[in-house]
Amino acid sequence: MENIKINKLGPIGNADVNFGSLTVLVGPHASGKGILLQLIKLLVDKEQIRQTIEQYGYVWGTDVHSILDRYFGEGMSRILGDDSTIEFDGKDCPLAELLPEVNDKLKPAAETLFYIPAQRVVCLQNGWPRFFTDYEDSVPYVLRHFSETLRHFLESSTGPSGDVIFPQNQRLRTPLRDSFNDSIFHDGKITLDQRVKKRFKLNVSGSSIPYMAWSAGQKEFMPLLLSFYWLCPSSLAGRKEHVKYVIIEEPEMGLHPQAIESVILQVIDLLSRDYKVIISTHSPVLLEFAWAFQYLKKSKAGDSLLAELFNLPLSESVNELFKGILRTKTIQTYYFDRVNDKVDIKDISTLxxxxxxxxxxxxxxxxxxxxxxxxxxxxxxxxxx
Structure with missing residues (x-):
């Protein structure tokens, strides 16, 4: 996945985006960032998307606009018109090509791009992920699939009542666990309560607090934490089989700037595992990181300065987290600029x-x-x- 060029996609007039190791998208609300990201997911994983939709009893069909409504959400089918053009990695993608061929003899398609949607907090209903079929048909596919992925992951990875969800020594690198603890959970322990119905509890200062009583930031972060668990099979460098790309919409939602720094550290860890990451954001903290990264990379500075940026004492695990990042990774930043009711996407990577x-x-x-x-x-x- 190197480049996408688009003409006339919803509010977007023109786009020419070159993907870096990390690609950051910024712009006002309703400027087309989510539409573009969902289109990328459809281009990369259309066979797997069709198979998933049919697995849950829905009819894929052959009408492109009905399928776009089913995928993007009700009323969204006209974001692509007959005069829309899409070029992905140098290949033209006519509207009809967004529909994968229906071939029952094909093997199950593997997911290549993991999508973490902005509405992720709604997938945890009273502290447990909802089923794919629990959602209205009008809900975008990426949210339903995200919720179902977390549910499957938890069903397969948790055991008896009282399981500790956070912190876990075998999950995430030590600096990341410590950072999330310091900025979000403050020595609280997240456990799984299975006495009546599966749900998360936050155990802190002798109290056992149900999910709906958590702080807004803790609730917003929980789906992100589970996503990072899913993407990082162990605290050592490893990645989810077949998955190459990760999209995270608005990772800063509900979080204090210190907690946003912790999330950026986790994104660095994803880069170190050779995921390509795309983020949409309204947070200046992520742009401050991108600006510092670009300057340090241009100056050929040592990786240890990144540790200093995040106030991390140097250690073997910290050195391993940042090793080679400045030398081998790149960041691209794009601005969705609304002019006269149309959005042009500008490369602002120099910041x-x-x-x-x-x-x-x-x-x-x-x-x-x-x-x-x-x-x-x-x-x-x-x-x-």
Whole structure:
């Protein structure tokens, strides 16, 4: 997966996106980021998507617009029109080619791209993932499939009542577990309660707290934590079989900036496992990381400076986490710029604050408020002097 070019996809007028090891998408709400990401999933995994939909008793059919409604969600079929064009890795993809051939003799298709949707918190109904068929037919496929993936994972990986979900020594690298503990759970222990109905409990300071009473950030983070468990079979460098790409929509939802830093550390771990990662975000913290990464990479700085960036003391496990990242990985950043009711996607990867283009200088608008605040305060201070 190297490049995608699009003309006329929902609100998007034109797009020419080159994927890095990490690709970051920024832009205002309803500018087409989610539509583009879901299209990428469909292009990469269309055979597996069709097989999954049919597995749960739905009819795939042959009408492209009905299938787009079923995949993107009710009312979304017209985001692609007869004049839309898609080029993926140099190959033209006409609308009709989004429909995989129906061949019952084909072996089950493997999932290549794991999609973590923005609405992920709704998949944990009272603290346990919902079934694929629990959702309305109008709900986008990526959310239903994500929920079902987590449910299968938990059913196969948890045992008797009282299982500890977090922390687990065999899950995630030690610096990551410690970071999530310090920024999100604060020495709380997540266990699985199976006395009546499976659900998560947060055990902290002698209290056993049900999922719905957790803080907003803890609830938002839980599906992310389970996703990281699924993608990282052990704390050592390894990856999920067949999966090459990971999409994470708005990983910052509900999280304090310190917790967002912890999530970025986990993304670095995914990169070290040779996943290609695409993130959509409204958080300046991720852009600050991308800017620092680009500068350190250009300066040929040592990996140890990344540890300093995240306030991590140097250790064998920390060195292993960052080893070769600056030398071997790349970050691309794109801004979904709305002009006259259409969105053009701009490459702002330099994140150069001195660039004449405000889209680049203000990081797609994510730094514009702080820049204006600094200018105003500087002006007031100069007048007072």
């Amino acid at each position: 150069d604050a001195g660039n004449a283009d405000p889209s680049v200088a203000e990081w797609g608008g994510l730094s514009s408020f702080s820049s204006k605040a600094s200018d105003i305060i500087s002006r007031v201070m100069s007048q007072e002097a």
